Structure formats: structure tokens, C-alpha cells
Amino acid sequence: MRKDPREPAQDTHSHEVVDPAATRASAPVAAASALVLELQRTAGNRAVTGMLQRDTSAAPSSSGPPAAPGGAGPVGDASRPEVEGLLSTFASASGYDAKNAAGIQAVRAVIAAYSMSTKGLRTMRFKPDLNPKNDAETGEAEDNERESVIEFGPGSFPKGFAWLVHITAHELEHVRQNLIGAYHRGDEVEPVSEFLAYNGSVLQVQSVPGPAGKGLLGALATGAGRGPGLPPLPPDLLADQPEMALAMFSRMPSADQKKPQYRQELAGSRDKLLERLTNEAPRALQPPRKFTPEWTRWAEGKPPSDDPFTIEYQDWADAIKGPWEKVRAVWKKFDANFKVG
Numbered sequence: 001m002r003k004d005p006r007e008p009a010q011d012t013h014s015h016e017v018v019d020p021a022a023t024r025a026s027a028p029v030a031a032a033s034a035l036v037l038e039l040q041r042t043a044g045n046r047a048v049t050g051m052l053q054r055d056t057s058a059a060p061s062s063s064g065p066p067a068a069p070g071g072a073g074p075v076g077d078a079s080r081p082e083v084e085g086l087l088s089t090f091a092s093a094s095g096y097d098a099k100n101a102a103g104i105q106a107v108r109a110v111i112a113a114y115s116m117s118t119k120g121l122r123t124m125r126f127k128p129d130l131n132p133k134n135d136a137e138t139g140e141a142e143d144n145e146r147e148s149v150i151e152f153g154p155g156s157f158p159k160g161f162a163w164l165v166h167i168t169a170h171e172l173e174h175v176r177q178n179l180i181g182a183y184h185r186g187d188e189v190e191p192v193s194e195f196l197a198y199n200g201s202v203l204q205v206q207s208v209p210g211p212a213g214k215g216l217l218g219a220l221a222t223g224a225g226r227g228p229g230l231p232p233l234p235p236d237l238l239a240d241q242p243e244m245a246l247a248m249f250s251r252m253p254s255a256d257q258k259k260p261q262y263r264q265e266l267a268g269s270r271d272k273l274l275e276r277l278t279n280e281a282p283r284a285l286q287p288p289r290k291f292t293p294e295w296t297r298w299a300e301g302k303p304p305s306d307d308p309f310t311i312e313y314q315d316w317a318d319a320i321k322g323p324w325e326k327v328r329a330v331w332k333k334f335d336a337n338f339k340v341g
């Protein structure tokens with residue numbers, strides 16, 4: 001989560017790393033290690049596929065008592081009261097140490113509740129003077145580019161439980177990428193890395209640890225004990241995530257844009273946005289049945305009736321003032337990537 005949603009979507013952050021780009025730009029990828037990198041990326045891709053599958057098949061775990069895999073602590077959304085309490089503590093705390101303690105404790109509660117992988121994470125801290133364009137940043141450790149440091153700025157903590165969960169998942173995706181290494185091309189903005197991180201927020205998925213004892217490969221694969229899906233972002237915070245994912249996709253080299261795993265990610269987000277519109281948007285903005293004239297009008301952002309003196313038109317006019325119209329509009333942009341001819 002690099003971007004404050006109150007800012008326009010095109011106003012992106014400039015750089016991922018705390019450390020100057022020099023180490024990354026000059027990082028040699030020895031020929032001998034190329035095969036290993038390829039294997040690792042394949043493992044990562046399988047993890048993505050697994051998460052996509054989980055995303056569409058797993059039921060929300062909101063019913064029944066949560067069962068922690070490690071035997072301790074609340075799972076998923078059950079951590080909300082604890083995390084919200086810590087966010088309140090953060091808000092009222094004065095002094096750096098108290099804020100850092102409450103903020104990072106909230107992040108740790110999120111990590112535990114969602115079984116997020118912290119492989120490759122060296123440390124995390126609150127950074128009051130983080131570039132205000134970003135709510136959080138992940139950088140490489142100065143002495144080891146495969147290890148990461150996450151800094152959470154003031155924007156991480158005042159926007160509620162779901163926001164903190166998504167910020168944490170976004171930055172831990174960068175931690176995973178740094179651990180693999182192969183995502184870095186030395187560009188100022190790394191579109192593939194950011195595409196995956198922002199897209200994960202739409203799909204509500206996170207990196208989870210693999211089976212123990214499998215080394216790096218195991219850590220990157222999505223294990224049987226997959227974590228719970230991330231909570232849905234509230235609609236006013238949602239649209240910026242797919243906007244950023246698409247902006248990053250459009251900046252990816254065309255060879256990357258054609259890769260099946262990334263297209264699958266893109267299609268997954270398109271479908272997730274449609275699902276959320278169907279289930280949560282005001283009635284006037286819910287998608288009609290596909291391949292009807294009503295569908296075409298809806299998809300193009302037109303009112304359901306040309307006559308402004310109808311209830312349908314008035315309901316629609318009210319609905320488009322809310323955040324779901326932005327979600328519909330960004331869904332349309334996703335869908336345009338799958339038009340034939």
C-alpha cells in the first residue's frame with residue numbers, strides 16, 4: 001500500500017526502496033543461479049494460483065468459533081476488536097515509543113490473525129516522517145538485499161482495521177518479492193511488483209508460509225494451511241487499489257503483460273470487482289444480467305433510463321455520487337483488457 005487514497009490515482013510514489021537504487025540496479029544475476037531463480041518464480045506463481053483458487057472457493061470464516069492454526073489468538077476478522085483497540089491506543093499515545101509499540105503490535109496481531117508469511121522480514125517500525133505520499137514502504141536491508149525492512153507511516157493507522165490488514169499484506173508481498181529477488185529490474189517504480197501487491201488487495205489474498213523445512217521454495221509456496229482471506233476494503237478505500245494495479249499493469253513490459261499468470265491475476269480482479277458490485281453496490285448500480293441491453297447501459301456508465309423524471313433515473317443519479325460508481329468504472333477498465341478484436 002504505497003499510496004494514500006485521498007490523492008489522485010496517478011500521483012504515485014516514486015521508489016520502493018529505502019536504500020538507494022544502486023545496489024538493486026547493479027545486482028548481478030549470475031548465470032549459475034538463473035535456474036534457481038526460475039524455480040523460485042514458478043513456486044511463487046503456483047502460490048498465486050493457489051490463492052486465486054482459495055479466493056473463489058473458500059467461504060468466509062465469519063461463522064463459528066475461530067480456530068487458530070498455531071493454537072493461539074484470534075483468526076482473521078476475529079482479530080478486529082484487538083486490532084481496533086491497538087489503533088485507538090496508537091491514536092491517543094503521545095511520544096514515539098508509545099506510538100511505535102502500539103502500531104507495530106497492531107501489525108503483529110494482523111500478521112498472526114491472517115497467517116501472513118514474514119519470511120525475509122528483518123524488522124518493522126513506525127516512521128512518523130515517512131514520505132506522506134505513501135502509507136508504508138518496504139526497503140531492502142542495507143547489508144542484505146534479500147531481507148526487508150517495513151516502515152509504516154502515519155497514514156497506516158487512522159483508516160481502520162481493513163486498511164491496516166491490506167497495507168500489511170501489500171508490504172509483505174514486497175518482502176516476498178525481495179526475498180525472491182527476480183522481480184527487480186532496477187527501475188524507479190517496479191510495475192510487476194506493484195501490480196501484484198495492489199492486485200492482491202482486490203483479490204483479498206496474502207502470502208502465507210509454506211510447509212516447514214522446505215527452505216526457500218517451501219516458504220514461497222502456498223501451503224495447505226492457507227490463511228484466511230483478507231477483509232473486504234470498504235468501498236471508499238477500494239477503487240484506488242484496482243486503479244493502481246491497472247496503472248502498474250499498463251507500465252509492465254508487454255512480454256510480462258502476456259504472461260498467463262498475470263493475465264489470470266487481472267481476470268481474477270475483474271471478476272472480484274464485479275462480484276463486489278453485485279453483492280454490495282446500491283441497487284441502481286448493481287450489474288444487470290449479462291448480454292442484455294440493460295447490461296450494456298450499466299457497463300458504459302449510462303443511466304438505466306433516458307428519462308430523468310423516473311425513479312430509476314433518480315436512484316441511479318444518487319448512486320453514482322457514492323464510491324461504488326468508481327468501482328464500476330475501474331471494473332470496466334479491467335474488462336477492456338479482455339475484449340477480443
Ligand SMILES: [Zn+2]
Pocket residue numbers: 001002170174193194197
Ligand atoms: Zn507497493
